[in-house]
Amino acid sequence: MQDRRTGISDVDAGTEVFEKHRRRLFGLSYRMLGSVGDAEDAVQDTYLRWHKTDRSVIQTPEAWLVTACTRICIDRLRAAKLERENYPGTWLPEPLVELEVSPLPNAEDAHEMADDLSMAMLMVMERLTPAERAAYLLREAFDYDYPQIALALKKSEAACRQLVSRAQKHLKDARPRFEADEAAARTLAKKFAAATKAGDAALFAGLLAEDAMLWSDGGGKAAAAINVIHGADKITRFFVGIAGKVPRDVRRVFAVINGQPGWILFDGETPYLALVLDIVGESLRNVFIVRNPDKLARLRAYAPQAK
Known part of the structure; x- marks a missing residue:
């Protein structure tokens, strides 16, 4: 269908909204999955779900998209667990070269992409459960409040606070004490x-x-x-x-x-x-x-x- 006032189809309008948040979704997916290819697939799956949804009832598109993407990543991470346990030798994340995510559209996105992307941090995050990883990223990297995290993970706020707390304890020693010039x-x-x-x-x-x-x-x-x-x-x-x-x-x-x-x-x-x-x-x-x-x-x- 098409909006008579703007001449823009529902599909085009939905795509425009999605593209506005694509980089944020990729940032979340990559840090969840440690793979550029898997992150791109998760974002694409989110895109398909977005276009199959009645968007007229969605009040906050960004929250809907992040929630959908988070759940897709959790499912993918659980499926990948056995594969990584049987991986020959040491498993490392797929390298993410800076130019692949630049230029970023605004300072907020730049901040998100700069934090928690190091190989050392991603390796420590591998020790977390998928739910801990998701809760931590939503809280620390995306500044979500606990009601939002609870909605995304389908858990109570108390449970989400515990997930974030456990993740923070695991990741505490992974952060460098002295940043390099x-x-x-x-x-x-x-x-x-x-x-x-x-x-x-x-x-x-x-x-x-x-x-x-x-x-x-x-x-x-x-x-x-x-x-x-x-x-x-x-x-x-x-x-x-x-x-x-x-x-x-x-x-x-x-x-x-x-x-x-x-x-x-x-x-x-x-x-x-x-x-x-x-x-x-x-x-x-x-x-x-x-x-x-x-x-x-x-x-x-x-x-x-x-x-």
Whole structure:
């Protein structure tokens, strides 16, 4: 049908309203699911539900959309639980390159996309139940009040307060105590890249925290460390050991990945790996390497142009 006053069809009007909130829904979905592809699918499912609904009775479209998207993500996360439990080696989130979500339409959305996207935070969130994860994100990232969260999760307000409280306890230690200065972080990232490229143990001195950890995800489809590597010395030996195994003509592109400095390595136009650095103060606390080709496919768009 069409509005006689505006000439705009109900479908077009519904699409316009949905598109206004698409980025917010994607931000929620990605942090719930840790996968760009799954997040896009969840947003698309929300879109389909939106257009099948009688929107004339919906008073607050944003609340309806966030609620529908949250429930879709919870269902998807529960379905993915067994798959991730049987995942070969370490599971890491799919890298989210900053350019994929920019430019953001307003400061509020920019704030939402900046928080809670780090690999370290997403990894800790994997320990939460789907309901805890959803309650925490709605409360902390989207500033929902407890009546809104209760409606979205179909739970009592008291139950939602408990979910958020439990999530906060789990995530407390994941937040860095000292934020890294952006310029200093980029300098440290470049020094680390030079050390890994050279495979020289001496160049790693002072870059890694003594209790640093390295996480590597090959998904059973690419070579990767099966277990998390603990300690600066072992991480240094790991990079020295693999330096000669990296293709000679690999090209490195600096990128902001999940809000943190990192590098995408390309073998020709094919993404070889994505490396993300979790910097706290003046040292590296965590190093994340994604080699699973399924999680790198979208990074092909950032391949450096041949000169």
